[in-house]
Each structure stands twice: as C-alpha cells, then as structure tokens.
Amino acid sequence: MSEAADSRIPVTVLTGYLGAGKTTLLNRILSENHGTRYAVIVNEFGEIGIDNDLLVESDEEVYEMNNGCICCTVRGDLIRTVENLMKRKGAFDAIIVETTGVADPAPVAQTFFMDDDVRAAAKLDAVVAVVDARHVQQRLKDTEEAEDQIAFSDVILLNKTDLVSAEELAGVEAAIRKINPYAKIHHTERCQIAINDVLDRGAFELERILDLDPEFLKKAEHAHDHECGPDCDHDHDHGHHHHGHDHKHDHSHPDHECGPDCDHDHGQEDTHSVKSFSFTAGDLNANVFFDWINQVTQIQGPNILRMKGILSFKDDPQRYVVQGIHMIVEGDHQRDWKEDEKRESRIVFIGRELDGAALKTAFEACVAE
Amino acid sequence: MPVIAPLDIDGFVVEASFLGDVAAFASGEGSVFFAGGPETQTPVHKNGLLCATPTQDGKALVTGGGDGRICKISADGSVEELAVQPRKWIDIIATGPQDSVAFASGRTAWVRLKTGELKEFQLQRAFAGLTFAPKGMRLAAARYDGVTLFWVNAAGDPQELSWKGAHSGICYSPDGKYLVTTMQENALHGWRLADSQDMRMTGYPGKVKSVSWSVKNKYLATSGAQAAILWPFMGKSGPMGQAPLELGVRADSMVSVVSCHPTEDMLAIGYQDGMVMAVRFHDNAEVVLRRPGAGPVSALAWDKKGNRLAFGTEEGAAGVITLVD
Numbered sequence: 223m224s225e226a227a228d229s230r231i232p233v234t235v236l237t238g239y240l241g242a243g244k245t246t247l248l249n250r251i252l253s254e255n256h257g258t259r260y261a262v263i264v265n266e267f268g269e270i271g272i273d274n275d276l277l278v279e280s281d282e283e284v285y286e287m288n289n290g291c292i293c294c295t296v297r298g299d300l301i302r303t304v305e306n307l308m309k310r311k312g313a314f315d316a317i318i319v320e321t322t323g324v325a326d327p328a329p330v331a332q333t334f335f336m337d338d339d340v341r342a343a344a345k346l347d348a349v350v351a352v353v354d355a356r357h358v359q360q361r362l363k364d365t366e367e368a369e370d371q372i373a374f375s376d377v378i379l380l381n382k383t384d385l386v387s388a389e390e391l392a393g394v395e396a397a398i399r400k401i402n403p404y405a406k407i408h409h410t411e412r413c414q415i416a417i418n419d420v421l422d423r424g425a426f427e428l429e430r431i432l433d434l435d436p437e438f439l440k441k442a443e444h445a446h447d448h449e450c451g452p453d454c455d456h457d458h459d460h461g462h463h464h465h466g467h468d469h470k471h472d473h474s475h476p477d478h479e480c481g482p483d484c485d486h487d488h489g490q491e492d493t494h495s496v497k498s499f500s501f502t503a504g505d506l507n508a509n510v511f512f513d514w515i516n517q518v519t520q521i522q523g524p525n526i527l528r529m530k531g532i533l534s535f536k537d538d539p540q541r542y543v544v545q546g547i548h549m550i551v552e553g554d555h556q557r558d559w560k561e562d563e564k565r566e567s568r569i570v571f572i573g574r575e576l577d578g579a580a581l582k583t584a585f586e587a588c589v590a591e
Numbered sequence: 592m593p594v595i596a597p598l599d600i601d602g603f604v605v606e607a608s609f610l611g612d613v614a615a616f617a618s619g620e621g622s623v624f625f626a627g628g629p630e631t632q633t634p635v636h637k638n639g640l641l642c643a644t645p646t647q648d649g650k651a652l653v654t655g656g657g658d659g660r661i662c663k664i665s666a667d668g669s670v671e672e673l674a675v676q677p678r679k680w681i682d683i684i685a686t687g688p689q690d691s692v693a694f695a696s697g698r699t700a701w702v703r704l705k706t707g708e709l710k711e712f713q714l715q716r717a718f719a720g721l722t723f724a725p726k727g728m729r730l731a732a733a734r735y736d737g738v739t740l741f742w743v744n745a746a747g748d749p750q751e752l753s754w755k756g757a758h759s760g761i762c763y764s765p766d767g768k769y770l771v772t773t774m775q776e777n778a779l780h781g782w783r784l785a786d787s788q789d790m791r792m793t794g795y796p797g798k799v800k801s802v803s804w805s806v807k808n809k810y811l812a813t814s815g816a817q818a819a820i821l822w823p824f825m826g827k828s829g830p831m832g833q834a835p836l837e838l839g840v841r842a843d844s845m846v847s848v849v850s851c852h853p854t855e856d857m858l859a860i861g862y863q864d865g866m867v868m869a870v871r872f873h874d875n876a877e878v879v880l881r882r883p884g885a886g887p888v889s890a891l892a893w894d895k896k897g898n899r900l901a902f903g904t905e906e907g908a909a910g911v912i913t914l915v916d
Contacts, residue, residue: 279680309603
C-alpha cells in the first residue's frame, strides 16, 4: 500500500465461538501493563471486567454496499464507531473488535477495505480466532461459522488445551490445519499468551505477507503435497470409531508421523467444505495474471475466503504481493528480488467449494511465454 | 479583507455554532470552547463528545457523548444535563420545536420533551440520522434501506419511505416539501413528500457528509467532491433533470464542509486541506477566508446576520472570521 508513513490505527479482530475464551483473552490484553491504550468495540459488555473509557457496545449491523452482492457486506456500525473514535484520535493507540460467536468475520474485515473513511483512518492488523480445543470438532460439524472463523484467521489460539489429551489436541490441530494451513497456531490455557503474538501482527500488510512467517508458503506446499486424493496410497483406516465424543484414536502409524501439518482424515468424518490450495509457477505474464485474478475473484468471490500470493512478473525486477478477501483484491510491488533468491510465483487460496484443479490450470496458464 | 480571530481547541472540532454573539466550538475531547463570551471553556463529557447541534432558538448547544449524557450548554458556559442513558454512546442528536431534543444509540431513539418526559422509539436496524420536520412534532430517522417518520406525540403507525442502501445523514428542506438523506454510497437520496417521488443525486467521488440549504430554499449545497455541489430546488420537481451548480472548484482538495449564508446567495466552503472559502452563487466569485493547514475543516457556522463565520478543523484549529465589506 502506498499510504506513506502509515499513521492509521491498527485494528485487531477477535473471533471465536461462544465460550471459547474471547472475553478471557480480551481481559488479559486490557489488564496487562503494556502501555498501549486500546479502544474496544464489543457486541455486549458482558463479562469484560476492565473499566475502560473507550469500551464501546455496538450492535452488529451487517449491510450490503453495492447492489446486494454478498461479497460486499460490511459492518455499518463499525464504520460509524470508527468515525466516532476518530473524534478522539489522541485517546488511544489501537482498536480491538470483538465479534459475536456466530459472526461471519468477512464483513468485519471487509469494512476496513471497502469504506474509504475507515480505510483512511484504520488498518486491519490481524484476525485472531480463539478456538476451544475441547468443543471445536463438534462446532465444525454443526456450523459453517466456526469453519469460516478458522479459515479467516491469521492467528489461532487453540485454547483450553488442559482439558484435552495430547492425542485429542493433535487431532484438533490437524482439523484446523486442514482448513487453514497458514495461520499461526498457539496452544494456550486460559488464553495465556504473549500479547505480541496476538497484536501488532501486520497480517494484512502486503509488505509483511512473507516476512511475518517465512514458513507460510512452505507449509502450504507441504500440506498440499500431502493432500490425499482418490489414488493416495496412505492407510486411511485409522479406525472409524463411533462412540460419542471420546475420540481416543490410535495415531501410531507404521510409516507416517502425524504432525501439525498433517492433512489426514483422523477418523473424523470429513465435513469441512473449506479447503486451501497453494500453487507455484515461474515468471508470470502480468497482464494475463491480472485478467485472471480479477475474473476469478469476481466469479468465485463468494467462495474465496482469503487469498495471498507473492508473484514474479516477467522482466520485472520487483516482487509483487497480492491479497484478497472474497471479491476484494489488492496488490503492490514489494521490493527487488534478491540475487540469491529464487524467482518464482506462489499463490494460496482458502475457500469453500473451490475447484483446485481448475485454479491450478488457470494459474499455470499465466506463466509468461 | 476578512479578519480571523484564531482559537486553539484541544481536539477535533465536532461542531461550531453561534449562540447569539458568542461562538461555541464543541471538541471531541469533551469540552465546549467559547469565543466572545464570559467563559472560554467548559468541560461537558467525560468519554468524548460525539455530536452537537444548536437548539432551534439558537441560544444553546445540545451535545451527546460517550458517557451517555445529553447536555445543553449556554453561551454563559452553564451546562444542564437533559438526559442520560448509562453506558450508551450518544452519537446522533437533533433539536426540534418547543425545546425538544432527539437522540439515538443503536436501535433506540428518544425524544426528550420540554417537560423532561422521554418518548422512546425503536427500529429493526440502527438509527443512522435524526431530524425534526420543520412543522409539527414529527421525527424523521435515516436507516438501512430508507427513512422512518415517527409522530412524537400522536399515536399512529410510523410512515416508511424505502430506498435500498444505507442512509446516514438526513434533513428536511426548510419549506418541508422535501426530505433528503446522505448515503453510505457516494450519493444523496431525496423524496418529494407530496407524492413520495424518489430523487437520486449521484456523481460524487466521495461520501457526502455535509449539506446546507440556501436562503429561501433555493439550493441544497453539499460536500463530497472537489467543488461544492448545489442542487436546485426552485422548480416543482426539485433537482430532477437539472444540472447542479459547482462552486469553489479545487484541483487539489475535496470539499469537507459547506454552510450557506443566512441571507445572501453565498456559500462558505471548507476543504480537506483546511482552506475556507466564500463563493457567490451567481458569478462564482471566490474569496479565500483561511489558508490551508491544521487538518480538514470539520465545522462551519454563520452568525445570524451573516457577518461572521466560525470554523473548526479536525486537528483543533478554530476561529471566527469577520467579513468586512
């Protein structure tokens, strides 16, 4: 982005199902002595125990910006609250938005890209999801929102780890990784986490797409390599126990160590419709790429939750970084390719009902002649 | 040459207004500042001042704040608490006939009558703007997908005017014939109330945040472009099919606030870069009243006779400009 010397207020969005521990995290952030002053926008005051001048209750008012397109939904109340906060610019350093447990995170995130005034005043720093290690598997079966929240996140607190066994935890983490292989996952009890791991992440800054997590795309590739297809020769017979929620799977596997990036179906029925795809290619033809990315985000926007990429355009000495939420796409030149750096183009999609094979073919068709 | 008497405000100037001869400036930090009165400053709200508007008799300023209080501030610096809604942010306020005050937070609005009695009104979606009709006790509320008109004292169902989209600011034409809203998209919407005829006013590069009616109801001046856009309302069908006036065109800054002169066909324009200019309608003659600086102009107000103009900016610069012939 070219807004020079960015004086915009960073915004952190907290999502997570009811009871996952969002309020605990919020209280922790507010009570810690870190010298940063937060304006906090909550749906209801509830159990926030901290007396904060800038604690605002705001009813979630989702509305459509243009022609009723579902991709262009924003939070009207946030637009207004941010405008109001700007009348007290000197009173706080950052904004935290807590969403309700069932909220779709997209309108919240989109508000910070689609409204000109909000965009001028504030920048989205990261979407943080608090996930209850004990109940999330059930939530994922019951609802789409839980899945969306995970898919959308840059940082995930896998909370209440003390309430599950190591095996269960590994299973939960694998389920999360399957939806979103790129988020930073932190294991926590009662949301105990260093504040720096949650706030000031810069996850939406194009310049930091990679720097934030050098493993980001490597992991993607790795996970993708392990995506099991119909002719995969792994042993999928992990034992399909069906005795309630007490999944004590035997994860010992003769030839495969299951790690956090493991993509196997660990005996859960695969109810997740959100998947991620990562592709790599060489130098791209910029014109062909832009035509394609605009088209694909217009047509498949409703199904694309997040998109990130680092691209190498032919005859262009600079790396180009791009990111998107649904139909919103933004990109910019980042910096010169380093001499010892391998020039290549990599892109990642997280979405629902995406046709990975078609995306791959189309992306590869952008390669420069 | 115009003469500026400057004033430093410790915050975003939310509203400027003349209370008789005294200029009052409401600061986002919570105080009201005065120029030309016995007091220079009076603290009003603890958690920020979010909105302010003068009473219809022009003698006081009514403010709403982050502390849930609605207060009436007089030119002598006295503060009267009119109502309080604990833990609510009061960010919309309107003043009506007989000292009535309307205010809203979220999906609830209240009208406080002179007697102190509070009437409550609800909407399915949040209140986004409030105004009183020029005649009678009628409250108009801008909301998502249109406008709702409530009778304040009489029973009876509210009237709904529908137009898809998010409506925010709202005003009546002074003759009461038209109702106009500013929208989330870069447009205005209007209704001719006699027959609910829709009027769409579009073509803005930015959101319209400031509107002002010119004397005798002739034009509606608006911000949201690199010039002030004035829609003609003289004819029977309002601005439909007519081109608006464009006054004070700048190549390098957007108009942030407009305020029509109370007696002449003249407009004060505030810009994003802090410049203030006065422009005459008929020949587009321009006079620069303030040079750029100290943030976007956020408030403008004429005194009753139109001899003095109060201004304020987002970064706390303010003052009174006296126009000398």
